[in-house]
Amino acid sequence: MATLKILIYLIVCPGLFFLFIYSTFCEWFDRKLYARFQNRMGPTHTGRWGLLQPIADFFKLMAKEDIVPDRADKGMFSALPPFGLAIVSTAMLLLPIWNYDLEKPSLTSFNGDIIVILYLLSLPTFIFFLAGWSSTNLFSTIGAARVLTMLFGYEVPLFLSVLSPAVLANSWRLAEIAAFYRQHPLLILVNLLSFVIALICVQAKLERTPFDIPHAETEIVGGTFTEYSGKKLALFRLMIDVEMVVAAGLLAAVFLGGFSGGLVIGLINFIIKTLLVIFFLSLIKATTSRIRVDQVVSFSWKYLAPLAVLQLLIVILVKGLIS
């Protein structure tokens, strides 16, 4: 019985199957919002309101011809997409949706799993870098260099801002942090600054405007993804969608109070809270323009990092006050 439960957890929900459906739904949500902000329609044709459009895109890409460039490192080039998808899917398992018991730590919810999720979310950046590097295309190399340059900018503020609520809640376990904020809802307001910083940094991690520099279409053709086509590109795009869901889930678990309520209510809770975070991400995407990579680094170190440190100080003060 336990193995059946684990299997359902891994494959159906919230495992691979649910992840596939839900991440394509989030991509549709993002695309529709982005289009409506720009006074256009967005996907409308496939399925009711265009809901099946991202799934259709995925299957179309799977059917296209897969071209590997002559001089590319074939092993790494081909292995990277499924590897990346595996990494972000694993990160999804650690979100506290079901299958966790607040009293006992389990395989997917243990002390320190917030650090593991953050680590697993940094790995896709290196996967993008390796993808661009092993393509041996001029544009891919520039895109790969840009990915790493951006990493210098946003990684530190992201870590600081996500860990501040953990400091306040006195635990490194996502489920406990969520439970803490459910008990003391007013303390969510203390973390408002770090919520904003985390939103900006997550936008940079997901490489969306204003930080979509590594795959800037008008400057370096495709950036890191220039040489990818067919099945590999389909897996990369799915990986980016899943990464968006995981990052939104992380932010919702840490800042918005987690997903309580058992089987059905918990899932609905999860959907609503992640869609709220994605709404904010789409808003940022639609209202800004791309900035240069040196401006990203200077912006992060001049504004984001000091503000994140400030937030940490505020948290420590409040913690001293309430205890």
Next chain:
Amino acid sequence: MNFQIPIGPQHPALKEPIGLRVVVEGEIIRDADLRLGYNHRGIEKLAESKTWIQNIYLEERICGICSHSHTTCYVQGVEKLMEIQPPKRGLYIRTLVAELERIHSHLLWLGVAGHEAGFDSFFMYVWRDREIVMDILETISGNRVHYANNTIGGVRRDLDELQVKHILDSLEILRKRSEFYKNLGTKEPSFVARLAGVGYLSKEDAITLCAVGPTLRASGVPMDVRKDDPYAVYDEVPFEVCTADTCDVLGRTVVRIKEILESYNIIEFLLKNLPAGPIAVRAPRRPKPNEVISRYEAPRGELIYYIKSNGTEKPERIKVRAPTLGNYAATIKMLKKGFIADVPLIFAAIDPCIACAERAVAIVDARTGQEKVVPMNILRQSSQKKSANKERKREVEWPL
């Protein structure tokens, strides 16, 4: 480590093929080079074998966005050769279409600048308003580009009351929205951070490298053919030459937005003072042997035509210098100090309308870095030879 990056001939940043080769070190550009000839159609040679009226059709197709500029410049020159003067109403309608074209071209450019900078929302909004201008042009001439409104001796289609009212109403909407873009384009922080300081061209450089159009005016030089050498009815219409003195892409944006607002005023003046009368006079078949220079302020800059006739019904020589060609020397200078991220912006800021050479393709050998430019037919032949012996793959059949 020095890298040579080819921007073009096929690149998402370029709307038309041009070979731009930049040598970079990291993200900074050290050197730039320009390779023209991807869009050459031999129009100057072709024009020598067509009659004067057929040439209007030919010159119009040099460019889609500034088609009216080419025909007006040509027709002005031929009218001087034939010593005829078109009637006032015809000149007013000609100027009206010219200003409408200027508005639609500048709105197009604003959208493209937004897209190159990554600001897609701006791009979508501005192009939505450009549709209003295209609708006006379609009501007047029946076509969204290539209006075919000019003929030697005047214009071909007249305006009536309903059309005038439609234009004036649309102008109200456009004016309100253009004020919004003026605020957005110059005050939105991430957009301005991309545009300010990019593509710097000092005043002396702009003059010595013979730049034209908004590129020149954004460096503070008030040269505008409509003021210096008035043609059509520009000596009767009150307007100002728009300049900016920041000498960078932000200045060029500001100059173009100001020109849009000026054009709204000019169109209102024209429509309110439209004289009655005929719209064209009859033109003779052959002009006397003579030569003439015709200049015009196209949306991209100064357009100059040198037309020489030898008394027959075909011209002896037509020399066209499109404004973008004049800006290339300045572009190379501007590229030399920038970042790669700025290349599409700098190049888009001169508003390129690349229309001057034969169809050819550059092949870069990835192993040796050598580059050859070969025409399309040879490329096609070599690719056919290569794939002739491969067996065809079965296409994937989907049940969908």
Next chain:
Amino acid sequence: MNDQILIEKAKESLKDKVLEITNPAPRRLFMKVAVGNLLEAVNWLKKEMGFSHLSTISGVDLGQSFEILYHFANNFCSFTLRTEISRENPLLPSICALIPGAILYERELQEMFGITVQNIPDPRPLLLPDNWPAGNYPLRKDWKYERPAEVIPGGKK
């Protein structure tokens, strides 16, 4: 400053180097000089008359000779400098030292007419492709183009 004053100043400064000067329409002046005096005339135009904007350089094939026109522009006049060179020995001095923006126009003259511009800083052809057969100058009057018969690949022969 109107056209009359310009004509008088030209005659005054360049005296008999000016072979002919006409004013067919308001704001249009055409002045003819010999090839040897070209650089001096351009220098005079730029330094003393303030014509630093070169619109373009046109080439016309007159049969026995080539006529090259330099179109200068200013806020109040469009001044064209005309010179003639022979067809057998088409040599022209480059004005790029005075007007750097003339480089593209001179490159086009070189490849379209077969004119050799001396001291040109960058002699590469501008518009024609790399495998263009040498000795073919498209804008000469005696260059005719025959369209090759259209072959539809894979179709009926």
